[in-house]
Amino acid sequence: MRPEQTTVEPAPSHNFDKWVKARSANWSSVLEEIYGPPEKGRHRATFIANDYVIKIPMCEYGVGDNEYEAEQSDRNLAQCHLVYDSDDFPILIMEKVIMVDYDLLPHWAHNVDCSQVGLSKKTGRYVIYDFGLN
Ligand SMILES: Nc1ncnc2c1ncn2[C@@H]1O[C@H](COP(=O)(O)OP(=O)(O)O)[C@@H](O)[C@H]1O
Numbered sequence: 001m002r003p004e005q006t007t008v009e010p011a012p013s014h015n016f017d018k019w020v021k022a023r024s025a026n027w028s029s030v031l032e033e034i035y036g037p038p039e040k041g042r043h044r045a046t047f048i049a050n051d052y053v054i055k056i057p058m059c060e061y062g063v064g065d066n067e068y069e070a071e072q073s074d075r076n077l078a079q080c081h082l083v084y085d086s087d088d089f090p091i092l093i094m095e096k097v098i099m100v101d102y103d104l105l106p107h108w109a110h111n112v113d114c115s116q117v118g119l120s121k122k123t124g125r126y127v128i129y130d131f132g133l134n
């Protein structure tokens with residue numbers, strides 16, 4: 001699996017962050033055609049589908065966040081898994097959460113970084129949707 005090449009990519013061993021940014025731009029141009037513009041966080045561009053979202057790293061911290069989130073599993077965390085493209089670029093697939101007004105979130109959500117908590121469509125539980133380390 002490889003997106004159509006639009007941005008020239010340096011080898012990851014030569015300049016990892018520049019490779020991530022170029023890889024990111026190539027994937028984003030393909031996914032934007034399908035899903036429309038992404039929601040952008042600090043390190044990742046998130047494309048929203050019906051029942052899941054696709055997180056594309058925008059820099060090397062986004063790579064670390066995707067790999068970290070895929071390793072975690074807890075009832076308070078949105079379910080997710082990682083897929084690697086043919087160049088080993090890590091793409092995170094996560095269940096989509098329904099965004100809830102800040103005032104309606106449970107108390108513990110106010111202690112989560114930027115209260116990034118929403119309602120799981122799958123389980124009806126409140127779950128954290130951004131639990132990367134960076
Ligand atoms: N599971 C999800 N369901 C719905 N929207 C999401 C989900 N995960 C992320 N988003 C949206 O995408 C934005 C960016 O994703 P996020 O994981 O916060 O990236 P970053 O780690 O770079 O901050 C979020 O602020 C939110 O608006």
Ligand SMILES: [Mg+2]
Nearest residue numbers: 041042116130
């Ligand atoms: Mg975020």
